[in-house]
Amino acid sequence: MPRPPRFCPPGYAVHVVQRGNNRQTCFTCDGDMAAYAHWLHEGAKKYAVAVHAWVFMTNHVHLLLTPSESGGISRLMQYMGRQYVQPFNYKRGRTGTLFEGRFRSSLVQDSVYLLNCIRYIELNPVRAGMTSNPGGYHWSSYKSHAFGQSISMWQPHVEYLKLGETAAARQKSYRHNVSMKLSIEVTHKIRHCLNAGHVLGNDAFRDQIEALRN
Numbered sequence: 001m002p003r004p005p006r007f008c009p010p011g012y013a014v015h016v017v018q019r020g021n022n023r024q025t026c027f028t029c030d031g032d033m034a035a036y037a038h039w040l041h042e043g044a045k046k047y048a049v050a051v052h053a054w055v056f057m058t059n060h061v062h063l064l065l066t067p068s069e070s071g072g073i074s075r076l077m078q079y080m081g082r083q084y085v086q087p088f089n090y091k092r093g094r095t096g097t098l099f100e101g102r103f104r105s106s107l108v109q110d111s112v113y114l115l116n117c118i119r120y121i122e123l124n125p126v127r128a129g130m131t132s133n134p135g136g137y138h139w140s141s142y143k144s145h146a147f148g149q150s151i152s153m154w155q156p157h158v159e160y161l162k163l164g165e166t167a168a169a170r171q172k173s174y175r176h177n178v179s180m181k182l183s184i185e186v187t188h189k190i191r192h193c194l195n196a197g198h199v200l201g202n203d204a205f206r207d208q209i210e211a212l213r214n
Contacts, residue, residue, distance in 0.1 A: 006105050009212050010069055013110070014066070014067070014106065025058055035084060040076075049067050049073060052157040055125065055137075084098075085098045106198060114157060115177065148171055
């Protein structure tokens with residue numbers, strides 16, 4: 001029996017994770033990550049999906065996306081499978097799937113929930129012990145949020161823009177927020193909602209999303 005499609009309604013931010021099949025490596029070098037970033041940018045334009053935050057790890061990626069059209073995120077992830085995986089397999093003489101069959105996703109409420117989700121995504125390399133500072137990891141959106149690094153696929157979310165009236169003020173506020181880290185409770189909640197496919201937000205937001213489903 002076919003599984004129901006992901007529920008990612010237009011205009012709502014979604015936390016997405018795509019993992020290597022059986023947690024296998026899906027990026028072997030910077031060139032692989034650059035290729036993934038290229039196709040993510042192209043696919044996001046093609047399917048009208050805003051890319052707010054990301055981190056590319058060795059065997060998985062985290063993304064924060066907002067689709068403009070119904071089904072946009074699913075089409076984007078299918079596109080990534082075609083454009084990134086086929087050349088990856090060809091270069092290495094391998095066949096078969098590279099990523100898990102289904103990406104995991106969690107709708108995210110605006111305000112503090114969304115900003116915490118961005119921090120969670122960009123702090124992945126720190127939690128993994130790869131760096132002590134998120135700014136020391138190249139393949140994430142942290143430097144765009146914290147220092148204004150210009151990356152063509154980055155579209156700052158409106159909640160980030162509310163952090164200050166100027167770019168410098170927003171960057172300073174964001175750096176301060178990240179320096180406060182995330183509590184264990186917040187980290188566990190984000191991870192649980194993502195793995196279970198639950199909405200990350202308060203009761204009113206969950207009711208709002210349930211009403212949209214029906």
